[in-house]
Amino acid sequence: MYHYWGKAAKGSTAHHLLVYHCLDVAATLRALLDADKRLHQRLHALAPAVAPADLDALLLYFAVLHDLGKFAPAFQQQRQDIVDKLDGPPAKRICNAHHSHLGKAIFFDEDIVVAWQPSLLCRDGWPHKDILAPLTDAAFGHHGKPPQDLSDSNLRLPPSTAAAIRQFMGEVCSRFLPGPLTLPGGDAANQAFRPVSWFFAGLLVVADWLASGQGFAYCETPMDLAVYWNERALPQARATVADCGMVSPLPRQGGGFHELLPHIEQKYGPTPLQAYALEVAGRDSGPRLFIFEDVTGAGKTEAALLAAHAVMAGGEAHGFYIGLPTMATANGMYARMAASYRALFMDADTVVPSLMLAHGARGIQDAFLHSIGLERGRDGESDAADGEQPDSGAFCAAWLADNRKKSLLAPCGVGTLDQALLAVLPAKHQCLRLLGLGRNVLIADEVHAYDPYTTRLLETLLTFQAGLGGCAILLSATLPRRIKQGLAAAFCRGAGYPVPAVSADPLPLATRLANGVFTETPLAQTRTLSVAVTLCHDPAEALDRLVAVHTAGGCAILLCNTVDRAMAARNLLAERLPPADVLLFHARFALCDRLAIEERVLAIFGKGSTTEIRRGKILVATQVIEQSLDVDADFLVTELAPMELVLQRAGRCQRHNRKWRPAGFVGPAVLVLSPPAVDEPGPGWGEAELGKGLFVYPGHDVLWRTAQLLARWERVELPRDARELVEGAYDADALPTPAALQSAEDKQTGKASAEKSLALFNGLEFSQGYGTDAAAGHWHDDRETPTRLGEERVTLRLVRVVDDGLALWAGEGLDAATCARSEVSVPKHRGDALAATDAWQERLDAFAATLPDKGRWVRLVPFVETETAGVWHCALPGTTAVYSREGGLNYG
DNA sequence: AACAAAAAAAAA
Ligand SMILES: [Fe+3]
Ligand SMILES: [Fe+3]
Secondary structure: OOOOEEEEOOOOOOEEEHHHHHHHHHHHHHHHHHHOHHHHHHHHHHOOOOOHHHHHHHHHHHHHHHHHHHHOHHHHHHHHHHHHHHOOOOOOOOOOOOHHHHHHHHHOOHHHHHHHHHHHOEOOEOOOHHHHHHHHHHHHOOOOOOOOOOOOOOOOOOHHHHHHHHHHHHHHHHHHOOOOOOOOOOHHHHHOOHHHHHHHHHHHHHHHHHHOOOOOOOOOOOOOHHHHHHHHHHHHHHHHHHHOOOOOOOEOOOOOHHHHOOOOOOOOOOOHHHHHHHHHOOOOOOOEEEEEEOOOOOOHHHHHHHHHHHHHHOOOOOOEEEEEOOHHHHHHHHHHHHOOHHHHEOOOOOOOOOEEEEOOOHHHOHHHHHHEOOOOOOOOOOHHHHOOOOOOOOOEOHHHHOOHHHHHHOOEEEEEHHHHHHHHOOOOOHHHHHHHHHOOEEEEOOHHHOOHHHHHHHHHHHHHHHHOOOEEEEEEOOOOHHHHHHHHHHHHHHHOOOOOOOOOOOOOEEEEEEOOEEEEEEOOOOOOEEEEEEEEOOHHHHHHHHHHHHHOOOOEEEEOOOHHHHHHHHHHHHHHOOHHHEEEEOOOOOHHHHHHHHHHHHHHHOOOOOHHHHOOOEEEEOHHHHOOOOOOEOEEEEEOOOHHHHHHHHOOEOOOOOOOOOOOOOOOEEEEEOOOOOOOOOOOOOHHHHOOHHHHOOOHHHHHHHHHHHHHHOEEEEOOOHHHHHHHHHOOOOOOOOHHHHHHHHHHHHHHHHHHHHHHHHOOOHHHOOOHHHHOOOOOOOOOOOOOOOOOEEEEEEEEEEOOEEEEOOOOOOOHHHHHHOEEEEEHHHHHOOOOOHHHHHHHHHHHOOOOOOOOOEEEEEEEEOOOOOEEEEOOOOOOOEEEOOOEEEOO
16 A cells, blocks of 8 residues: 555655555644634534544544545556556556546445445444445545546456555554444434535545645655654644634634724714624524614624624634625725724734635735735744734735635635635535635625525525524615515525514614524614605706706716716716716726726715815716715715615715705705606606616516605605615505516516526535535536626726837736726627737737736727827727727727 | 626646
C-alpha cells in the first residue's frame, strides 16, 4: 500500500503517498470538529439514531477512504514516472473514470467488500448499501458532485492493487472502527444518515482542500500509519485548521445594545423591533425563523444582528450571513458591517473573526481586497508601526478569500442572496456553501424584492436551513401574505413543525417560529409617513407639476417604467427647464458613469444635501432608484406600477427631516400617472398612459386594482396602511378582475406557477440526503440551474476608439476594475445587433488579449466620438447605437 | 421589443 502516490509535484517526481493523504484528510476533519464544538454537536443531533461515538468513527473512516479511487490504475498512470519510482503496479487495460466515481465502485466491489464488511456490523446483520449511501456519496463526492455509478462494472484492478487496498482498509478499520457499531435497523435505517450527509459532504471538501494545501508536507517514506497519524497528520491538521479562518472567537456574552452595536450613538436606544430581538431571540433553542416586516430605514438590519447574536451566544450558530438582492446593496452593507461586526465577538488576541464579501464582482472592491490576509491584532508586527487601531476594521483570512465557493464558510459574511441559493442547486461544490450557511444564521434582506422563481428557491433554502437545525431571519417591507405563508411553511417542513397560517396584520410586525410554536407580535411604529396620493391621467399635467416644483425652488423625482420612456421624458423636460437641472438615471450606463450619476443623485437628494444644492433639480429615473438609495424628494411622480412598488417609491417623498419645503409642496405628495381607474376597463386599458411599461408589469389586473385602491384612498399612512393596500391589490375576491384584463392575469399566473415549478424541479431535495437522487438525476447533465430567471442578457464592454488604437471606456488602465467599470448589460438580441465585421473582430480580439480576463464572458463594442462632443457612435459598420455619459446607451 | 437584478477555475 506504500506503492501508490496521492499528490504529486509538477516537473519533478516529488510526491505524497496516497495512504498519507487519506489520513491527512481524516485528521483535518478531526481537527475541524474539535475546533467547532457547536457544529460537532449539530452533527450528532442530525443523526439521533446513531451513537455519537459511532457517528464520529464512521465519518472519520469515510474521510480516510475519500480518495480510494486513486488506487486505480486510471489515476496512478497519470504519472508513470512516479509509478516507476514507487515500483507501482503495471496495468495494460484500465477502467477509465474520475477517481471519485472509481472510489465508490471500488468500495462496493466484491473483492473489496470483504475487507470492511465485518467492521460495519449492525444489529440486523450487514448494513444495506442504501443505509450508507448518503455517507459514501458524500465521501466519494468530494469533488463537488455525488459520484455516478460506472457504466463499465469491470474495474480491472490488478491483483496486487486489490490486495493493497484490502491491506489498507484492514488497517483503517482496526484503527477507526474498533468495536462493532450499532447502526439503526428497521424502516428508519435508510433515513439515518441522510440529514447529516449534507454537512459531511461539505466538511470533507473543506478537509480535502486544506489537506491538499501548503500546511501538509509531502512524505514519501513508508512508516506505520499510527505513527504518521499522531506525529504528522494530526499536528499539521490542527495548525492548518487554526489558520484557515473558519474558526472564530466565541460570541460576546451578555453584551447590551450599545456594546453589540457600537456604531449606534449613545443617545439612541433600541427601536421596538430591536428591543423585541434582544428580548426574544435567545429564548428558545433549535431551528428558529424570524420574519421582521417594517419600512426601510427602521433598523431591521440591527434587529437581525441582535437576534443572530442571541442565537450565537446560545451556542447554536457560529456567525451569520446577510444575503441581499444586489451587489450594490451588498457593498453598502459590507461597509456598515466592517465598522461593527467585531463587537459581536469576545476580544481574543489569538483569533480574529473573518468578514467576507460574497458576490460576483467583489474583485474590484478595494475595501474588501485590502482586508484579505491582514493579520491585524494577531502578530502585532505591522500595526504598531503605522498606528492603526489593531482591534477595528475588517479582516478576512486569505484561505477563505481565494475562491468564491469558500466565501460562505467565513464566520461573518455579506453578499448576494444568490451566493446562498447556490447551496440548494445542483451546482458544483454546493455542499461548501451549505455547510457555511448551516452553521451560521441566515439573514435574508429585502425578501420582497424577488421573482417567484427565486422566492421558491429561497423556500428550498429555508427547508434545508431548518432541516440542518439552523436559524433564519427574513427582513422585508410588506410581504404579501401568500409569499410569507410559503416561506414559513417551507421552514416548518424542514424543522418538522406544524404549518401555521400567517396573518396580514399591519406593519411593523415580528413573526417567530420556534419549538413548533408560531407567534406574531405587532410592534409600535417608529417612523411614519403620511403621503397624499393623486391619480393623474395626463402626462402633460405631470410635466407641468414638475416644472412647478422647479419654479418653486424644490426638487422632484419622476419614475418611469422603461428606459425609453425615461429618456423621452427627460428630453421633454429639458426643453422647458435648464438641461443641467434635469438628470437621467437608469441601468443602461457603463458602470463608471452609473456610479458617477448615483453619487450625484445622492449629493442632491441624500441626507447631507442642502436646499441650495437641491434647488430646481429634477431626476428622471427608472427602477434603479428603488434599490435602497436613501433619497428624499420634495415631490414625486411615478408611473403606475404594482402596489408594493408604488408604496416603496412613495416612501422616497419627503422622508428626511428638512426644515424647508417649496411653496405649494409642503407635506409629502405623490402623483401617480395612471390610466383611469374605471370599473369596467375596455380592451387596451392603459396602453395610452403606460405604453411599453405594460410589458414590464404584465399583471394588468394588479395594476388595475392598484389604481382603484389609490383612487379611493387619497392619503396613505406608511407603514400602517401598506399591508391593507398590498393585500388588496392582489385580492381578486374583493376586487374581481375585469373581463378585459382576465387574459393578462391568466397569462401572468400561468407564468408564475411555471417558474415556481421550475424552481422546485431545479432545487435539491433535503430529505433525500446527499446524492444523485436529491437532484432528480440532473446533477450531471449540463442543464443550467440559475438563481434567477429572465431573458438572456449579454455584457457589453465599451471600448473607445482613440488616435493610437483602442482604450477602455472607463479609463486608460487595462486592469480588472477598469474593465468592470466599462461594462453595461443589455438583452442578448440588442447585443447581437452590434455585430462586428471580420476586420473589426480581429482588432477587438487583439485588444481583448491584453485584458486580464481576455474578454471572456463579455462582448467588446467600440465607440468613436462624433462631431457633437460627448456623444459617441458605435464604430461598427451598419450599427446605430449611440452612447453619452449623460444619457447612457441609446440603441438608435 | 418592452425593468432591474446575478452568475461565470480546482484541490492531480
Ligand atoms: Fe480526490
Ligand atoms: Fe483528496
